[in-house]
Amino acid sequence: MRVAFFEVKDWERIYLTERLPHDTPYFAAGTLPDPGAGRPADSAPRDIDALSVFIHSQVTQQVLESLPNLRFIATRSTGFDHIDLDACRQRGIAVSNVPSYGENTVAEHTIALLLMMSRKVHQSVAQVRGGRVDLAELTGFDLQGKTIGVIGVGHIGLHVIRIARGFGMRVLAYDVRSEPFLADLLGFAYAGMEQLLAESDIVTLHCPLTEKTHHLLGRAEFARMKRGALIINTSRGGLVDTDALVGALESGRLGGAGLDVLEGEELIKEEKQLLQQPLDVERLRTAVRNRVLLAREDVVFTPHNAFNSREALVRILEVTLANLEAFRAGQPVHKVC
DSSP: OOEEEOSOOHHHHHHHHHHOOSSOOEEOSSOOOOTTTTOOOOOOOTTOSEEEEOTTSOBOHHHHHTOTTOOEEEESSSOOTTBOHHHHHHHTOEEEOOTTSOHHHHHHHHHHHHHHHHTTHHHHHHHHHHTOOOGGGGOOOOOTTOEEEEEOOSHHHHHHHHHHHHTTOEEEEEOSSOOHHHHHHHTOEEOOHHHHHHHOSEEEEOOOOOTTTTTSBOHHHHHHSOTTEEEEEOSOGGGBOHHHHHHHHHHTSEEEEEESOOTTTHHHHTHHHHHHSSOOHHHHHHHHHHHHHHTOTTEEEOSSOTTOOHHHHHHHHHHHHHHHHHHHTTOOOSBOO
16 A cells, blocks of 8 residues: 655654554655645655645545545545545545544643633733833733533534533533533533523634534624633634624724734735736635734634644544554544545
8 A cells, every 4th residue: 555645744654654564655845735735746656545635635536536546545634624525525535534643642732722811921022022011001800709601512622611610610511412421520511502692701622624614603602602712723714704703803892812823824925926816806815814813913823733743643644543453454534534
């Protein structure tokens, strides 16, 4: 089985090479090129059987058509919205993800964003570096006694709940499925979406991006939230309607946002290319809108970094290797398609 890896760092290449029993794998540091996007890049060998990518590689129908022997995709991520699953099903290509490499890692980053906002850490650092400190402007609030609404009670959401309960917070949770035993064990309560939005001082998102969850939080949802509430998103940018988010911040309906992801976040890296390509008004609008959002003092943004701990990165590779071996043995695991 010949495997091609994209978005691979030097240390990952060494780690994988030492552990792969297959024929010599193909490695590329950049993203997987999409023949339909017109981006010049070295293509993966057409005869590969398996493909491993991270979230910035778009596995489109055109990509699949350019790889006639492809039978398996192992994404090195929990999310899989960068892969055209319908096209994979049509071509009989199996897809596996890494479902639980970073429940504690992403949860810890979520709480880090919350603490930055609740105690105005980023403003404090900026004031000290600027040589002017105004403690009145830096007054924060305690987490103890506050209500946090957790949307999505999977591996990451549950870890967030554990940490929040350690801070003495009240926890409301929303999920399509409920586990009363877990709620009793960890001391949280399930609630409907309207109740969660209305009663939460902080709302944090921990669910996948699908057609049903796209723009899960929009104008109507922000209007139902407490005035001055905070939102945190360490999942996928498309869960939040960015226009509605900017409006809610400008009106004061929201008190702030802690974001590790954005809609169209790839455009932040590709702004120069945008100017060199045929005019795409919507893509340009998205790039400008994100710049406006990130310039706000009530927004804390990290660059899709919640997963990025040394331990989590190793776990990602270990699970990816296990996924490849399981497929090779004819017993694929962690399948999403």
